[in-house]
Amino acid sequence: ETGVTQSPTHLIKTRGQQVTLRCSSQSGHNTVSWYQQALGQGPQFIFQYYREEENGRGNFPPRFSGLQFPNYSSELNVNALELDDSALYLCASRKEGTQYFGPGTRLTVL
Amino acid sequence: RKEVEQDPGPFNVPEGATVAFNCTYSNSASQSFFWYRQDCRKEPKLLMSVYSSGNEDGRFTAQLNRASQYISLLIRDSKLSDSATYLCVVNMVGDNAGNMLTFGGGTRLMVKP
Numbered sequence: 001e002t003g004v005t006q007s008p009t010h011l012i013k014t015r016g017q018q019v020t021l022r023c024s025s026q027s028g029h030n031t032v033s034w035y036q037q038a039l040g041q042g043p044q045f046i047f048q049y050y051r052e053e054e055n056g057r058g059n060f061p062p063r064f065s066g067l068q069f070p071n072y073s074s075e076l077n078v079n080a081l082e083l084d085d086s087a088l089y090l091c092a093s094r095k096e097g098t099q100y101f102g103p104g105t106r107l108t109v110l
Numbered sequence: 111r112k113e114v115e116q117d118p119g120p121f122n123v124p125e126g127a128t129v130a131f132n133c134t135y136s137n138s139a140s141q142s143f144f145w146y147r148q149d150c151r152k153e154p155k156l157l158m159s160v161y162s163s164g165n166e167d168g169r170f171t172a173q174l175n176r177a178s179q180y181i182s183l184l185i186r187d188s189k190l191s192d193s194a195t196y197l198c199v200v201n202m203v204g205d206n207a208g209n210m211l212t213f214g215g216g217t218r219l220m221v222k223p
Contacts, residue, residue, distance in 0.1 A: 002153075033210065033211070035211075035213075040215075041215055041216075042114075042197055042213030042214050042215045042216050043154065043197075043211075043213045044213070045210040045211060045212065048210060056210055058210060090153055090154070092211075098156060099156070099211060101153040101154050101155070102153060103152065103153050104152075104153050106151075
């Protein structure tokens with residue numbers, strides 16, 4: 001419905017590994033944001049990309065990085081995974097002032 | 111102190127009841143305000159924007175008090191399908207923040223038959 005898709009839906013990794021999460025949005029959605037939602041909490045802003053450049057970042061360490069591509073897709077990369085990185089990762093794309101969220105990727109770090 | 115604070119609930123109400131949720135935010139430079147709804151294990155979905163003059167969408171009424179930095183959501187004639195977590199959301203715009211949404215922790219509502 002929102003036109004925002006994410007892959008994979010679920011992922012299990014072990015501590016120290018690296019992970020790449022993907023997001024695809026519709027044409028015209030120039031801004032993409034990533035959020036982390038731990039169990040029982042509200043989503044926390046990680047960073048935002050506009051026209052392939054990061055233009056805003058929340059309180060997350062550099063091991064969280066991202067890319068945005070010309071085809072309205074984007075990636076979230078997390079290096080050196082920690083147990084506390086276990087969460088639902090949400091991608092949101094913005095068009096005309098409204099943010100549309102994808103269904104999320106649930107990451108479990110063991 | 112959290113930037114956006116909500117009572118986590120749960121609020122357990124019977125069908126047909128009226129229920130109100132409140133939210134406070136700490137950054138007076140906040141520019142826009144929203145209520146999102148999140149069903150279990152799903153993504154947040156925009157319920158409604160919140161305007162200074164107050165606004166209504168069917169059974170839902172939202173109010174904003176900028177002086178008190180306070181946002182409210184009123185749900186009248188609760189339905190079973192209203193059971194969800196309601197997230198209070200504030201939009202911060204700044205040099206380093208881009209166009210980030212700041213979410214409260216959410217208030218869980220359970221409507222019982």
